[in-house]
Amino acid sequence: MDIFSEFWVKLYNFPKGVKRRMKMNGAEILIESLKREGVKHMFGYPGGVVLGIFDHLYGDKDIQLILTRHEQGAVHAADGYARSTGKAGVVLVTSGPGATNTVTGIATASMDSIPLVVFSGQVPTMLIGNDAFQEADIVGISRPCTKYNFLVKDVNDLARIVREAFYIATSGRPGPVLIDLPKDVTAAKTEFVWPQEVKIRSYHPTLEGNKWMITQAAHLIAKSKRPVIVAGGGVILSNASRELKEFAEIADIPVIMTLMGLGAFPGTHSLSLGMPGMHGSYYANRSIQEADLLIAVGMRFDDRVTGKIDAFAPHAKIIHIDIDPTSIRKNVRVDTPIVGDAKRILAVLNKVLKEEIKEQWGEVRKAWLKQIQTWRKERPLTYTYSDEVIKPQFVVEKIFELTKGDAIISTEVGQNQMWSAQFYKFDKPRMWLTSGGLGTMGYGFPAAIGAQLAHPNKLVIDIAGDGSIQMNIQELATAVINKLPVKVAILNNRYLGMVRQWQELFFSERYSHTKLDETVPDFVKIAEAYGAVGLRATKPSEVEPVLREAFKNKKTVFMDFVVDWKEKVFPMVPAGAAIDQMLFEEHKEKTEKKLKAVK
Amino acid sequence: MRHTISLLVENKFGVLSRISGLFSGRGYNIESLSVGETIDPQMSVMTIVTSGDEQIIEQILKQLNKLIDVIKVVDMIDLDHVEREMVLIKVSPRQEDKAEVLRLTEIFRGRVVDSGPKTYTIEVTGDEKKIAALIELLKPMGIKEFIRTGKIAIAREKVKKPST
Numbered sequence: 001m002d003i004f005s006e007f008w009v010k011l012y013n014f015p016k017g018v019k020r021r022m023k024m025n026g027a028e029i030l031i032e033s034l035k036r037e038g039v040k041h042m043f044g045y046p047g048g049v050v051l052g053i054f055d056h057l058y059g060d061k062d063i064q065l066i067l068t069r070h071e072q073g074a075v076h077a078a079d080g081y082a083r084s085t086g087k088a089g090v091v092l093v094t095s096g097p098g099a100t101n102t103v104t105g106i107a108t109a110s111m112d113s114i115p116l117v118v119f120s121g122q123v124p125t126m127l128i129g130n131d132a133f134q135e136a137d138i139v140g141i142s143r144p145c146t147k148y149n150f151l152v153k154d155v156n157d158l159a160r161i162v163r164e165a166f167y168i169a170t171s172g173r174p175g176p177v178l179i180d181l182p183k184d185v186t187a188a189k190t191e192f193v194w195p196q197e198v199k200i201r202s203y204h205p206t207l208e209g210n211k212w213m214i215t216q217a218a219h220l221i222a223k224s225k226r227p228v229i230v231a232g233g234g235v236i237l238s239n240a241s242r243e244l245k246e247f248a249e250i251a252d253i254p255v256i257m258t259l260m261g262l263g264a265f266p267g268t269h270s271l272s273l274g275m276p277g278m279h280g281s282y283y284a285n286r287s288i289q290e291a292d293l294l295i296a297v298g299m300r301f302d303d304r305v306t307g308k309i310d311a312f313a314p315h316a317k318i319i320h321i322d323i324d325p326t327s328i329r330k331n332v333r334v335d336t337p338i339v340g341d342a343k344r345i346l347a348v349l350n351k352v353l354k355e356e357i358k359e360q361w362g363e364v365r366k367a368w369l370k371q372i373q374t375w376r377k378e379r380p381l382t383y384t385y386s387d388e389v390i391k392p393q394f395v396v397e398k399i400f401e402l403t404k405g406d407a408i409i410s411t412e413v414g415q416n417q418m419w420s421a422q423f424y425k426f427d428k429p430r431m432w433l434t435s436g437g438l439g440t441m442g443y444g445f446p447a448a449i450g451a452q453l454a455h456p457n458k459l460v461i462d463i464a465g466d467g468s469i470q471m472n473i474q475e476l477a478t479a480v481i482n483k484l485p486v487k488v489a490i491l492n493n494r495y496l497g498m499v500r501q502w503q504e505l506f507f508s509e510r511y512s513h514t515k516l517d518e519t520v521p522d523f524v525k526i527a528e529a530y531g532a533v534g535l536r537a538t539k540p541s542e543v544e545p546v547l548r549e550a551f552k553n554k555k556t557v558f559m560d561f562v563v564d565w566k567e568k569v570f571p572m573v574p575a576g577a578a579i580d581q582m583l584f585e586e587h588k589e590k591t592e593k594k595l596k597a598v599k
Numbered sequence: 600m601r602h603t604i605s606l607l608v609e610n611k612f613g614v615l616s617r618i619s620g621l622f623s624g625r626g627y628n629i630e631s632l633s634v635g636e637t638i639d640p641q642m643s644v645m646t647i648v649t650s651g652d653e654q655i656i657e658q659i660l661k662q663l664n665k666l667i668d669v670i671k672v673v674d675m676i677d678l679d680h681v682e683r684e685m686v687l688i689k690v691s692p693r694q695e696d697k698a699e700v701l702r703l704t705e706i707f708r709g710r711v712v713d714s715g716p717k718t719y720t721i722e723v724t725g726d727e728k729k730i731a732a733l734i735e736l737l738k739p740m741g742i743k744e745f746i747r748t749g750k751i752a753i754a755r756e757k758v759k760k761p762s763t
Contacts, residue, residue: 139613140616143613143616143617143620144620144624147667148667151612151613168667200667201670202609202667202668202669202670203667324665325661325664325665326658326661326662326665329654329657329658330658
């Protein structure tokens, strides 16, 4: 490069090797912009209007596009990639059905605040609105389930829009952003200009918490006798685990983690109480109900957490730390709201506690922690082991035992998800991938594929059900062809188990359309047909050998665990009940009596 | 409680649907909505009249603020402000009522903007009460049709009280 072109590169921030004032077409600008954003992997599916972009990706050495077998799989894979790395997941699909197939994945990411940038092809601008072939108003369709979306009408806006999209997706409360790319825009040529900075006049997320409010919170904590922390997914999103641990340890406060917050605080720590809510632990729920102070960090009081809202945490003052002001006072009353980034707020709070309050908490908390310990002994998280039939919880326990907690676990949705949340202890963040808000069956397997791509040397396990796995089973091809050694543990109970559980408890055992039984395919044969490995365990004694063999194997493995179909997820708070009105695994009559009492 | 919310938004395509979509998606109610460009053609002002209890209004204001295309949200209830709405009313009075219609129009400082053999079309602006009163009075004379612009609102200049 001569001295002059170097000058131009600096001045206009041209891509390397690009001569000054060289024009690029929209597809090239898009790919160059992705490289500037540091994108190495993306997931997608080609089609008519994005052929030009795919052509420019052909043979590209910096960006690898993983071809999934369904666009929904592509979005979940990008989501798993994002959750396990903290970077934005990137998706590229075609117009019409390609775009509409991404909607479930986008909504899943939106509910759990996961950063994604989804590119969809669109028919040429001239044809938009004409009901052209493979035209869908994806900007309209995705509006309520994206953080923001763009229709690029002019190639000159493209680089700026890509830059803004990544900024919006990853800043503040993260979320998915969609960019719709008409075919003619990606073909049009212009000069590539990479904006030096992002300026959006109406978007300035609050990061620093109000110092006065934080001091108020510190004083509430100092006065409190029975405090609990409830940590949510926001702690993981803001990488605030260290600050949270410090906070809990300074002030000796037990930590409850929502489904999305698992891993935000070490699950094996003596202060960890596990998950609250519908299938939470008895001692977590009891602690909330008896607490005099609830410190909510990066969680949004979902109905699955609170149960009957009027009866939730009746004695507690509530401190709510959240980056999204709309989360505050949406569902519950709040005494001390603090808007901002969890990491920064907790750091300041810890400082105030250490330097201004300087309390010795040990003695003050003793009675409270002892009380919680009694509840823990009274009603531990447990199940009845059997020698004859595999209990699904036993499989999850074994997975935890063999991996020592050092695996990335994804789940589908239903009983498999709840048992994983209850019996696998997460000590580190970003190791737990589950669709919390939307509850998307079919999420876990493609998410595991995305996470495996980002972490080639980690063990990645999807804990699935026989119903859920069939919702994106086609991604076996993606895993096999890309040599991604994802392990899928199917807890096969031949039922849509969670729905069946509700039917048993609340609909007089009328199993309407939940019995899959003989229609459940032979998962071993399916795995083999795709070139993966299939294993099966039908007896408890076979569980460990199957898991060991799978974890040793370098290939994609499906493990079919034929489990007890009658097993239910307990404890359980019936919908609409207060969270301490829990059902446990007891004799049937007792449960029925209790149900009546709750009703 | 009824609130008049004034929104400064980006003047881009799709912004109106983001805002109306927010209201419909979250089950909030829009009583009226009007939009127009500001002195800076890149921005528009929307005036939305909505109702709800304190918690709902707080959520509406926060949710609007969260939208990326929304630059500023003002709940007019907090400010001393002027509200106006324009209505066009088509009345077809009986022969003996015609004079009364014209008299009422004058009292309410309206104008007759169109007249035909059977109808008068009256233009009138004012706040909610004034318009409601006129409509009540005209009803017995036979309103055929009326159409309203929706409310617009602007804050009054803050006047510092002279210190004595």
